[in-house]
Ligand SMILES: NC(=O)C1=CN([C@@H]2O[C@H](COP(=O)(O)OP(=O)(O)OC[C@H]3O[C@@H](n4cnc5c(N)ncnc54)[C@H](OP(=O)(O)O)[C@@H]3O)[C@@H](O)[C@H]2O)C=CC1
């Protein structure tokens with residue numbers, strides 16, 4: 386059935402998801418924060434800074450007016466960077482007149498509070514202004530979804546019916562959505578894989594090969610699962626689309642901003658310059674700090690996250706960080722405990 390959907394965030398992922406929703410026959414409006422960009426979407430049906438060469442459907446309308454965007458919406462998709470989610474959710478709650486399903490597709494942990502995004506949304510949007518919160522996550526570069534490349538991701542909600550609603554909203558011949566009820570697992574896998582992608586990129590930039598790539602992905606998944614399970618996730622979620630699936634796509638693709646940032650770090654570039662020139666969000670940088678602090682609080686061992694934290698925030702040389710990981714206390718692989 387045709388639904389009215391508001392997409393909050395007119396960057397790469399918001400634009401690609403809005404395009405898919407229009408292609409599925411829904412009535413879609415996208416909200417952004419730059420007049421020039423919204424004019425471009427409405428007048429030229431492009432969003433060239435984020436998705437060059439992609440023609441958007443004429444039916445996709447852009448607006449700078451949040452209240453107009455969400456008016457009468459059946460579903461509202463939050464897809465701004467993690468650092469902006471609380472602010473945008475508060476703005477939404479202030480003007481929301483109906484009770485839409487709230488979906489989010491962002492990947493990160495909030496700075497300082499270390500909270501998952503669905504928790505932030507639940508705190509800012511009172512229950513009388515929304516229905517359930519559903520997380521949309523998995524291996525999906527906007528650049529590929531926007532050109533209709535085959536993609537499979539997950540819609541997660543504790544309430545299966547809400548996850549199924551989101552599944553039916555987005556699914557089509559190139560975009561297949563699975564449901565999952567493990568919200569904690571899906572959100573932690575999504576947030577933490579960006580840290581490992583920074584590391585995989587750095588190894589590439591330093592000239593390491595495929596063995597190192599396999600090492601960081603496999604041991605990265607071990608520590609992602611360790612923290613996730615301590616937070617309450619189902620371990621099996623980490624071998625699904627939002628776990629190992631997203632880890633693969635982010636650690637192996639030049640589309641990944643996190644991987645590219647890591648690659649440049651490995652090649653000796655400075656972090657500030659990398660972030661400035663990327664022109665898009667690199668979530669892994671702030672999530673590294675949040676995950677590091679959370680792991681310290683919870684007493685969870687995350688050596689790769691710790692090494693990346695040291696490189697990003699303590700000015701430790703990348704080569705020294707790698708040596709420290711390789712020479713730490715020797716272990717059995719079977720020491721993989723969730724406690
Ligand atoms: N790109 C991808 O392939 C995928 C991205 N994601 C996740 O989706 C989220 C968004 O990423 P993505 O779209 O790629 O990011 P981009 O950097 O491409 O775009 C983010 C957009 O949000 C805007 N924005 C930032 N702050 C605010 C604010 N306070 N109010 C309104 N708009 C704001 C930015 O505008 P400004 O220029 O002002 O900063 C920009 O237009 C991230 O958490 C990311 O991890 C998930 C899956 C795939």
Ligand SMILES: O=C(CO)COP(=O)(O)O
Pocket residue numbers: 492523524525526579582631634635640641642643644666667668
């Ligand atoms: O989450 C993504 C793919 O699933 C996009 O990753 P980046 O944010 O690193 O580009």
